[in-house]
Amino acid sequence: MERAVHDRGGTPTDAPIDRTEHELSDWELLTDALVGALGGEGLMNVDELRRGIESMPADEYERASYYERWLSSIETILTEKGVLAPGELDARLAR
Amino acid sequence: MKFRAGQRVRVAVRPHEGHHRTPGYLKGKPGNIELVHGSFTNPETRAYGADGLPLQPVYLVGFQQREVWPDYRGDPGDRIYVDVFEHWLEEAE
Numbered sequence: 001m002e003r004a005v006h007d008r009g010g011t012p013t014d015a016p017i018d019r020t021e022h023e024l025s026d027w028e029l030l031t032d033a034l035v036g037a038l039g040g041e042g043l044m045n046v047d048e049l050r051r052g053i054e055s056m057p058a059d060e061y062e063r064a065s066y067y068e069r070w071l072s073s074i075e076t077i078l079t080e081k082g083v084l085a086p087g088e089l090d091a092r093l094a095r
Numbered sequence: 096m097k098f099r100a101g102q103r104v105r106v107a108v109r110p111h112e113g114h115h116r117t118p119g120y121l122k123g124k125p126g127n128i129e130l131v132h133g134s135f136t137n138p139e140t141r142a143y144g145a146d147g148l149p150l151q152p153v154y155l156v157g158f159q160q161r162e163v164w165p166d167y168r169g170d171p172g173d174r175i176y177v178d179v180f181e182h183w184l185e186e187a188e
Contacts, residue, residue, distance in 0.1 A: 003119040010120040010164065051114040051142035081144070 005058040028067040035070060044077050052076040096152050097181055102128045104156065105187040106179060114142035117183045125187050126158040132178060152181040 038044040052073025056064065064072060078084040098104060108123040116138050131154055136147025160173040167173070 007119045009118045045141055047114065047138040047142035047147070048144065050138070054114060 004054055005056075005061045006054045024067075031067045031070050031074075034074065038074070038078075043081065043083060044074065048077045049073050096131055098128045098131075098152075098154060098184065098186075100128050100130050103187040104128060104154075104184045106156075107183050107185055111139075113139065115139050115183075117179060118177070120163060121158065121177060121179070124158055124163050126156040126162075126177075129155040129157045129176065131155075135180075137180070153178050154181065154184065156184070 035044070035049060039046070049070065050073075053061070053069045055076065056069065056072055060072070061069065075084065075089055079086055079088075103125060104127070105125045106117060106121045106123060111117075131152060134150035134152050137149075137151045138147065141147035155176055156179045157174045157176050160167045160169060160175055161171060163175060
């Protein structure tokens with residue numbers, strides 16, 4: 001049965017496992033806090049967060065870091081709900 | 096609760112579009128109900144903005160590593176324990 005990109009338990013690989021740790025950047029801490037705040041406001045729950053991550057195109061999913069996946073999901077879910085307009089974040093960032 | 100501790104079950108093999116939390120490597124594998132965790136909101140509907148009701152029972156299921164991984168070379172008694180929602184479990188012989 002075909003598995004989605006995130007469902008990879010037991011998938012054989014010869015690639016080494018990257019066990020390095022890194023200090024979290026400010027944007028990563030803010031992303032974590034944002035998900036907490038969105039949950040508190042009832043705008044997004046953890047299952048929606050996961051679904052948004054799992055629905056990323058496979059190549060983007062592979063390229064993205066942990067919190068980049070969270071950010072991608074936040075944008076997907078909030079756009080679905082109309083909290084963000086399509087393209088709103090990109091437009092603001094381009095200013 | 097459909098199952099009780101000690102019962103033999105099998106993880107369902109069925110296509111499922113969309114979010115679910117049953118790992119692919121367990122689908123079709125037999126295991127044992129170790130304990131009943133209780134009932135929880137259903138992530139499969141909650142992931143799309145619903146309230147996740149009715150609550151779904153979740154079980155701790157123990158699987159023989161050798162039954163999950165055909166070429167498992169560790170101790171024959173090794174097991175892996177995974178939480179599985181009731182609607183992904185079927186009665187096994």
